[in-house]
Amino acid sequence: MGGIRRLVRRFVFLALLLVVGFTVYNVFFYKPKVVGLEQLEKLPKVKEVTLTVTPRRYVDLVEVKAYQGPKEVVLFRGGLPPHTNQITFKVEPEKLGLENGPAKVLVEVRRFYVLREGFEVQSFVDTEPPRVRIIYAPYTVLQGGSGGIRVKTSEEVELFVEVGGHRFRSYKVSDDNTYIAFFGVPVGVSTKEVIKVVAVDEAGNKTVIPLGTGIKKNRFRRVTIDLTGRENLVRTKIYSLLGGDLEKLDFVTAFKEVNEKLRRRDEERIREIGKRSRPQRLWKGKFIQMRGSKVLSYFGERRKYIYKGKVISRSWHLGYDLASVKNSKVPAANSGVVVFAGDLGIYGNTVIIDHGFGIMSLYAHLADFRVKEGDYVKKGQIIGVTDMTGLAFGDHLHFAILINGYEVTPLEWWDARWIRTRIEPVFSD
Ligand SMILES: [Zn+2]
Missing domain, CATH: 2.60.40.10 (Immunoglobulins)
Incomplete structure (x- = not known):
């Protein structure tokens, strides 16, 4: 009899040890963390907050409370939804009676119905929209x-x-x-x-x-370009732009690829560069046009490309094409800092000058560069010479003005009166 009792006691003792061990293990190794607490640092008029409790094991309650002076309000109270460790709730401080100013937010995670883990966030309530x-x-x-x-x-x-x-x-x-x-x-x-x-x-x-x-309203010109009979010229351009393995593409597909896909890619690059403007004014007076140049095509032209009587592609022309003699010197339209000097796909060898506060000028299809990234250039300084690199079928300068990377007509920026009446007031108190 005594032997059996001892055995039972030993068994009970072992079982207890196991339970205690298991509990201690869980308590220490499954301590939950809450991710996303920084969302509670600022509380505007309306805010949707998503908190992640990890690991979710044994968690039976999440409680989010805000304290302000003697006031205590519940922002969220509930368990984790099934199969996820995220809770999402909306906070509207005014509806909860919180006032603008500092507040304390406490996130509490409960496990096994009794164990509590607390996370405190110093918060600030601001429901006033800016005027x-x-x-x-x-x-x-x-x-x-x-x-x-x-x-x-x-x-x-x-x-x-x-x-x-x-x-x-x-x-x-x-x-x-x-x-x-x-x-x-x-x-x-x-x-x-x-x-x-x-x-x-x-x-x-x-x-x-x-x-x-x-x-x-601006009346953009519509221009039709017939590629029939110009296959060889076009072909040498488009296949070199596309790169070797695409030479199997037929003429029309290859042209579309360059005029649409590559154009889109290069526009995106211009947009990215356009974001890198300096927060200072680097320019003065009107922007200048290349000397003695003739306008070949205008900003905003809606181009339609025809091949053997069929429309095969369309594009917007987002600059001015200026032609003079071959390899004409290209002056900086205004003072600024060079933010790009390199190959820009269909634009060929390109220079982009930052004039500050989001305004830039772009010079495309150049032969080479007389400037490099980071150079400060003065208005009129020669930055390169014209050529027909990229998707150009003759020697000319493609000139564009960018604002935040978006092309706009240079016509206004060439006009001293327009700058005086429309742009200078922005700079004066
Ligand atoms: Zn052009």
């Missing part, structure tokens, strides 16, 4: 044209101009929250679009106001 006052904005902008604004806000914000879904960033120019932004109306944006100013404060509160600047 935006427009100091200067033009009455109208041209389709394919440019504009600039000067605004003052009630607090530090991230501010941009939105034109037909395209964003143009702003730059803070003084400590009293004055911002300036230049924007363009990319070709293809309808005159019916409403240009908006969007301001987002640190907490995430957003203010959107219509700028009140109308878009004026």
Whole structure:
């Protein structure tokens, strides 16, 4: 009898040891962590918060509470949904009776119904959307044209101009929250679009106001280019742009590939470079045109390519083609810093000069470069000579003005009066 009792006792003891060991193991090795707590640091008018509890094992309750003075409010209370370790909840401080100012948020994760793990976040409630006052904005902008604004806000914000879904960033120019932004109306944006100013404060509160600047219709030329009979010239260009293994493509497919796919790729690269503008004004006065040059084609031309009587491709021409004698010297249109000097696909050897605050000028189809990335250039300084590198069928300069990487018509920037009346007010208080 005594032997059996001892055996049972030993068994019970072992079982207890196992349970204790298992519990201790779980308590220490499955300590949950909460990922995404930084979302609770700033609480705007409305915020959707997603927290990840990892590992989810043994977690039976998650509780998120906010404390402000004597006030305690529950932001979320519940278990983890099945098969996920994420909880998502919406916080609306005003509805919960929280006031603007500091608050403490406590995230508590409970396991085994009793064990609690707490995570504290120092939070700040700000439900006040930024106020935006427009100091200067033009009455109208041209389709394919440019504009600039000067605004003052009630607090530090991230501010941009939105034109037909395209964003143009702003730059803070003084400590009293004055911002300036230049924007363009990319070709293809309808005159019916409403240009908006969007301001987002640190907490995430957003203010959107219509700028009140109308878009004026621009009559872009339509140009038809017949490739029939020019196969050899076109062929040498497109196959070298496409690279070796694509030589099996037939003429039409190869042309489309270059004129559409490569064009899109190169436009994206230009857009990327366009984001690297300096927050300072590097230019003065009107932009200059290459001396003695003749306009071969205009900004905004809607080009239609025909081959053997059929339309095979279309594209927008987003600059001015300027021709003079072969290998003409190309001057910098205004002072700035070279942000790109290299091969840019269909644009061939290209130089891009940053003039600051989002404004850049682009020079394409050059023979080579007289400048390199990082060089400061003065207005009129020779940066290269014309040629027909890239997708060009004759010696000329393709000249473009970019705002935030979007092409706009250079015509306005060549006009001293337009700059004086439309751009200078952006810079003055
Ligand atoms: Zn061109």
